[in-house]
Amino acid sequence: MHINYWRELTRSNFGKLGLVLLCLVLVIAIFAPFLARYDPGEPSLSILMPPSFAHLLGTNDIGQDIWSRLLCGAKNTLLVALGVGVFTTLLSTVIGASAALVGGLYDRILMRVIDALIVIPAFIVIILVAAYVLPNVWTLIFLISILTWQGGARLVRAQTLSLKERMSVYAARTFGANKLYLVIRHIIPDLSPILFAVFIHSATRGVFMEAGLAFLGIADISTVSWGLMMHHALRFYYLDVWKWWLIPTGLALSVTIMALVFIGHAFETAMDPRLRKMEQEDWQC
Amino acid sequence: MLELRELEVSYGKRKVLHGINLNLKRGESLAIVGGSGGGKTTLGLSIMGLVEGTIRGEILLDGKNLVAVPEKALRKIRWNQIAMVFQNVENALNPVYTVLDQVSEPIVAHNLRDRYDAKRRAEELMKMVNLPEGRFLAYPHQLSGGEKQRVLIAMALANDPDLIIMDEPTTALDALTKVEIINLIRNMCNERELTILLLTHDLYAASMLSDRMAVLYAGRILESGFTPALLSNPRHPYTRGLIRCYPNMTTTKDLQGIKGMMDFLDTGCPFHPRCTQSIGICREKAPKLEENDGRFIACHRGGIIPLLEVREVSKTFDSVKAIDSIDLTLYEGETLALVGESGSGKTTTAKTVIGLFEATEGQMYLEGERILGRDKNFYQSVQMIFQNPMEALSHRLSVQEAVREPLDIQKQGNREQRESMVRHILEEVELPSTQSFMNKYPHQLSQGEAQRVGIARALILNPKLLIADEPTSALDASTQAKVVKLLLNLQEKRGIGMLFITHNLALARKISDRLAVMLKGNIVEEGPSNELISSPLHPYTKDLLKAAPTLSANVLVVPTNNKNDGQGCPYANRCSKATEVCFKEKPKLRSCSSHRVACMNLKPEKEE
Numbered sequence: 001m002h003i004n005y006w007r008e009l010t011r012s013n014f015g016k017l018g019l020v021l022l023c024l025v026l027v028i029a030i031f032a033p034f035l036a037r038y039d040p041g042e043p044s045l046s047i048l049m050p051p052s053f054a055h056l057l058g059t060n061d062i063g064q065d066i067w068s069r070l071l072c073g074a075k076n077t078l079l080v081a082l083g084v085g086v087f088t089t090l091l092s093t094v095i096g097a098s099a100a101l102v103g104g105l106y107d108r109i110l111m112r113v114i115d116a117l118i119v120i121p122a123f124i125v126i127i128l129v130a131a132y133v134l135p136n137v138w139t140l141i142f143l144i145s146i147l148t149w150q151g152g153a154r155l156v157r158a159q160t161l162s163l164k165e166r167m168s169v170y171a172a173r174t175f176g177a178n179k180l181y182l183v184i185r186h187i188i189p190d191l192s193p194i195l196f197a198v199f200i201h202s203a204t205r206g207v208f209m210e211a212g213l214a215f216l217g218i219a220d221i222s223t224v225s226w227g228l229m230m231h232h233a234l235r236f237y238y239l240d241v242w243k244w245w246l247i248p249t250g251l252a253l254s255v256t257i258m259a260l261v262f263i264g265h266a267f268e269t270a271m272d273p274r275l276r277k278m279e280q281e282d283w284q285c
Numbered sequence: 286m287l288e289l290r291e292l293e294v295s296y297g298k299r300k301v302l303h304g305i306n307l308n309l310k311r312g313e314s315l316a317i318v319g320g321s322g323g324g325k326t327t328l329g330l331s332i333m334g335l336v337e338g339t340i341r342g343e344i345l346l347d348g349k350n351l352v353a354v355p356e357k358a359l360r361k362i363r364w365n366q367i368a369m370v371f372q373n374v375e376n377a378l379n380p381v382y383t384v385l386d387q388v389s390e391p392i393v394a395h396n397l398r399d400r401y402d403a404k405r406r407a408e409e410l411m412k413m414v415n416l417p418e419g420r421f422l423a424y425p426h427q428l429s430g431g432e433k434q435r436v437l438i439a440m441a442l443a444n445d446p447d448l449i450i451m452d453e454p455t456t457a458l459d460a461l462t463k464v465e466i467i468n469l470i471r472n473m474c475n476e477r478e479l480t481i482l483l484l485t486h487d488l489y490a491a492s493m494l495s496d497r498m499a500v501l502y503a504g505r506i507l508e509s510g511f512t513p514a515l516l517s518n519p520r521h522p523y524t525r526g527l528i529r530c531y532p533n534m535t536t537t538k539d540l541q542g543i544k545g546m547m548d549f550l551d552t553g554c555p556f557h558p559r560c561t562q563s564i565g566i567c568r569e570k571a572p573k574l575e576e577n578d579g580r581f582i583a584c585h586r587g588g589i590i591p592l593l594e595v596r597e598v599s600k601t602f603d604s605v606k607a608i609d610s611i612d613l614t615l616y617e618g619e620t621l622a623l624v625g626e627s628g629s630g631k632t633t634t635a636k637t638v639i640g641l642f643e644a645t646e647g648q649m650y651l652e653g654e655r656i657l658g659r660d661k662n663f664y665q666s667v668q669m670i671f672q673n674p675m676e677a678l679s680h681r682l683s684v685q686e687a688v689r690e691p692l693d694i695q696k697q698g699n700r701e702q703r704e705s706m707v708r709h710i711l712e713e714v715e716l717p718s719t720q721s722f723m724n725k726y727p728h729q730l731s732q733g734e735a736q737r738v739g740i741a742r743a744l745i746l747n748p749k750l751l752i753a754d755e756p757t758s759a760l761d762a763s764t765q766a767k768v769v770k771l772l773l774n775l776q777e778k779r780g781i782g783m784l785f786i787t788h789n790l791a792l793a794r795k796i797s798d799r800l801a802v803m804l805k806g807n808i809v810e811e812g813p814s815n816e817l818i819s820s821p822l823h824p825y826t827k828d829l830l831k832a833a834p835t836l837s838a839n840v841l842v843v844p845t846n847n848k849n850d851g852q853g854c855p856y857a858n859r860c861s862k863a864t865e866v867c868f869k870e871k872p873k874l875r876s877c878s879s880h881r882v883a884c885m886n887l888k889p890e891k892e893e
Contacts, residue, residue, distance in 0.1 A: 167676035171742070174639050175691035176664035189681055 005193055008270030009263070018262025025256050029074035036068035040224050048241060057244040060232060066245055070252060073226040076137060077207055077256055083141035084148075084206025085199040091149040092198055096156030097187065101164060101179070111157075114150045122147035123209065130218040137223055140213070144206050152198040159194045163187050193271055200267065204260040211253055226253045286311045286480055287332070287448055292342035294324075294331050294504075299549065301327045301338065302504045306574065311447070314474060314481040316495035316512065318488060318527065322547055324504040325484040326372060329450045332482070333369050334359045346448070364391045368441035372452040372484075374433040378425035384436045385411070385421045391443045410439040414469055431462035438469065448480045455490040467493045488531045492516055500524045503547055503555035505571065508588075510580040517813070517879065520580055520588035522618065522780075523556050537794040537815045538620070539770075541777045554585065561780020562586055562617045590652060592617045592750055592782040593638065598647030600630075600637050607633040609806040610647065612874065615750070618780040622797035622814070624790050624829065630806040631786045632672075635754045638784065639669045651750070661695055668748035672755040674735035678727040684711075685723035688741050695746060706745060714741045714771060733764035740768070744775065752784045757792070769796055790833040794818050802826050805855035807871075812880030822882045825856045854885060862886050 009015040028035070038044075038055075044063035051058045057066040095114075099107040126143050129135070135143060163169065169186050177185075213219060214227025221228075226249050233245040287309040294302040301324045309315050317325050330336040332344055334351060344351040346366065351359065368391075371377040378387060389407035392398055398406060411421055414435040425433060434454060441449050454470070455463045467490060473479060474494075483494050491498055492512055499509035500523060508521035519525040526543035528536070545559040554560070557567035566585050574583040582588045595613040599606065608630040615621045623631050636642045638649060640659040649656045651666065671677035678687050685707055692703045708718040714737045716722065727735055736756060743751060753772065757765040773796060775781060787793050793800055794814050801811040802825060810823040821827045854860070857867040864886065872883040 166679075167671055167673060168679035170641055171669075171671060171677045171739075172679075172690065172694065173641060174664060174667075174669045175694045175742075175746070176659075176661035177694045181694060186679060190679075 005196070005267065005270055009266050012266040012269060014262045014269075015266030018259045018264075018266060021255055021259035022263065025074050025078065025252075025259065028071055029078050032068075032071040032075055036065070036071045038065035038068045040064060040069040040072040041222065048236070048239065050240070051244050057248055058241065060229075060241075060245060061236060066229075066248075069224050069229060070226075070248055072224045073229060073249070073252065074256075076223055076225050077210070077253070079137060080141060080144075080210040081203040081207045081256075081260065083138070084144050084210075085203035087141060087145035088149045088152055088202035088206075089195055089199045091145060092152030092156050093188075093191070093195060095149070096153035096158075097160045097183070097191070099153070100157045100160035101183065101187075107157075110153075114153060117147075118150045120147065123212070126209075126213060127216070127218060130213070134220055135218070136220040137210075137225075140210055140219070141206070144209050145202075148202060148205060152202060155194055155198060156191060159191055160187060163190050166190075193267075197264065197267055197271065200260055200264040204257060204264060207253075207257055207260065286347060287482070288343075288345040289332075290343040290345065292328075292331065292340070292344060294327055294336055294338045294340050296338040300504060300551070301549070302331070303555075303571070304342070305504075305506060307499065307506070309448075309480060309482060311480055312474075312478045313497065314479075314483065314495045316483040316485060316491035316498045317501050318485060318491050318498060319501035320527070320547060321486060323501045325486075325501055326452055328501070329369060329452050329482065329484050332450060333363060333367060361395075364446065365395060365444045366446055367448045367450065368444070368446040369450040370434075370437050370441045370452060370454050372456070374430055374437060374457065377437055378433060380425050383422045383424055384416075384428065387425075388436060388440045388443060391440065395444060397444060407439070407443065410442055411436070413442075413473075414439045415465075429462075431458055431466065434458065434462075434466055435469070438466075438473075442473070445477075448482065450482045450484065452484045453487070454483070454485070455487055456485065463490070470494055488516065488528065489533065500527065503549050505555050505583065506574055506581075507556060507583045508581065509574070515580070520577075521582050521584055522560050522562060522589055525589060525618070526559075535815050537818055538798060539773055539795055541773060544778050554583070561778075562590060589616045589618065591615070591650075592619075592652060593784070594650040594653075595634075595638065596648045596650070598634075598637060598644045598649060600633055600642055601645045606806050608637065611803075611806075611808050613784075613801060613808070613811075615782050615784055616798075617749070617782050618776060619799065620776065620783040620785050620797040622785045622787060622793035622800050623803055624787055624793050624800060625803035626788060626829075628805075629803040631788075631803055632754055633806075634803070635669065635752045635784065635786050639667060639752055665695065665746050666748050667750045667752070668743040668746060669752040669754065670736075670739055670743050670756040673759050674732065674739040675727055675759075677739055678735060680727055682726075683723065684716075684725050684727075684730070684738055687727070687738060688723075688745060691742055691746050697746075707741075710741045710745045713775070714738075714744070715767075716741065731764075732760055733767065736760060736764075736768055737771070740771065747779070748781065750782045750784070752786070754786045755788070756785075758787070758789070765792070772796070790818075790829050802829065807855050807883065808874060808881075809856065809884070810880055810882040811874070812882075816879055822877060822880055822887060823856075823884050824860045824862055824886075828859070854883075 042064065044059065046059055047061055047063040049055050049059040055065050055067065057070065060066055095110060099110045122144065125147055129143060133139065164187065169182055172182055172186055210225065211227035214225045215231045217231050219225055219228045229249045230246060233242060233249065289305050289307040292302055292305040293300065305328065317328060319325055327336055331340055340352050342352070346362070378384065385404060385407055388410060389403040392403040392406055393400055408421060416432060416435045420428060420432060428436065455466055458466060471494065474481060481494065483491060485491050495512050497509065498512045498515050500507045500521065502523050508515065508524045515524065516528065519528055529541040530543065532540060543559055548558065549555070553568045553570060554563070554572050557563040560567065564586065572583045572585045574581050577587055591614050593615040595611060597610045597612060598608065599610050600608045611634065613621065623634060625631055633642060637644050656663065682690065688707045688710060689703050692698065692706060697703065698706065711718040716734065716737050730738065757768050760768060769792065772783065776783060785793065785797060797814045799812065800814045800817045801808050802823065804825050810817065810821065810826045817826065818830065821830055853868040853870060854863070854872055857863045860867065867885050870885065872885045874881045874883045877887060
């Protein structure tokens, strides 16, 4: 069945909202250096200031401008989203698709490995690892990806198994196509909706986990991360700072995650005929 | 009695006959068949010594070389030893004399009898050819075509010749008159031991009147042999083409022509521009008429070649035998229809041949060479049309991209060449080659259009073998008719050998030269389509024929009984004639008349 996914995405309200929000975060991340008035990492003598014209959201305990840190934190969040998304999708594709295409013992071994890995709680493993190395943003991306690709790989494998039995793939074989051609020209393009879904899903999870870990204090102190900001803000819960320190940061994080979730939801609706039908019926009511 | 040795006739610079060698025994009848303009009449006239061109070679009549005989002596031989029934009845008779006068003329002219006796003799002859008595004194324009033909035959018989050359004696006649004339000639032959050289393009007359047959094309004999064998199993592509385009009640396949026009060529095989299996040497050297398995054939490739041979191929899925040691041969330019109910292994056979499945046992040969690995070259000569066109086309590829895909994979030509090939092939399958159509995606096409795109994809590599797996079962009847016609036309043009898989026997009979009936992975009967349809031997084929669509309502009871233990004849549980042996032992495919059939009860059935 031929579906124009982009059109389906922009047609649904959730999809539109998600895209707008994500664009907003993206614009902020890109223009942060121009919008921020202070260096987000630069401490100053004016600590724990309430919002004023000079500091729109006040300053934190070591005198850094919270507004500037909020703006720059977007970059970190999106980097994690993109990094985890790309890396996880890549791992899932390579492992899932190769298992489906090669089959046999290779497939069976990989599937059992996935079964084993899927029970490992990623969060706890990362906390344990962090006890030895304090992860910077790249190690974090790597750790999250390496611990969460299994679900995606299963999805990709299932889809590839069905794709390789398609008549159009058989037809290409009767023209003399080799395996590489089939993978590049037929299987990967037809996998792309699934891959996009895996990407969005893992990006969302990546953002969530990074924020969660940072909130628990597992992050390089020098990174400008929303999770880390909330971690610090909570230490001064007895002051009024949560109003301009904790809430805006939490909101920013929520908006980003919501944007991703909305896009994912709209996309899933477009892909799943059953969901699509329910949606259409809702519209008619 | 008559022998032609290296006979060559040319009109000026144009050579009309090339190296003809023929041998005709006394009492024998030989038909020279071929399209018009092939040199048949020139051959007849040159034996009579009436040809206006230059003759080289020898024409031996009872050992005497007629070419060397001077005109005066030749006149004595003419009509006394060799007579001719001329073509074109309308002009052969003189309009100002009565037919009686004209029949007696050769007798008088040769001073055999006096005028009175000659007339009595002429009357006798005319009675013998069944001309009504009141017509003896009629003028030619008062006679019908059939009567004029009788007069001409009487005239040829006038001086009791040994050899009669008949040039198209039946061509212009209606069916019943034709049969009368044919019977007349047959009776005469039986009574008088006449030797007949029949020149005709009418295969029916040739089959009725001749013992042997030679096929003449552009001044060369391409094939010769005994008439029934030659007609039922033509082995030169031209002979097959002649038979295919001759409308008759025996053939069930639609009429098919021969591509191109006849042309007299100085070099190479005269048929090569129209031949679908010609190779390099065919253009350079004319083939010699050589004996090959009881037949004389002039072809560099030894006649129609077997394109695909499947030998004892089996395919097993886990423990299920999907196909069980099947044997098939598909000749160049031929359609072999594989029919049978669903689940009988037809598609498995197709996919095993094309290489989507690996055969468990057995060998396959393409143009005589064993198929070992299937590389890009293999797929250039073997292609497949899939059952469901919508599924076989990727939904992401536009028509243009889909049709170009085989070329992309095979890396043929540059982009522009590929695109022009795509446009050309789209026109060939009768689809628009406009940009707007080529930009369409499969879901924007109708079923018929999509299947044509599928056919275009299969044909763009110019394959020799096309495997069509139920190519029309997803289409409605009118679209099916168009697609089938298209395939037959392409076969005519390119000589594609087609393995046509269908469950529709009525369709198979219209498009196939041969039929193979499959049941539970076995071929139970195989033979020429017309014979298999008209006289099926296997009970399963009979039941299939009963179930084939007709336009008259009849209630059909097909036996169903499902206790089958897997051994024995695959049809035993449904066969009305099954005996105990049928459940125990599996019958082998045996030759039986022109079919091959696998049935235990065959012999008792024949005795009935």
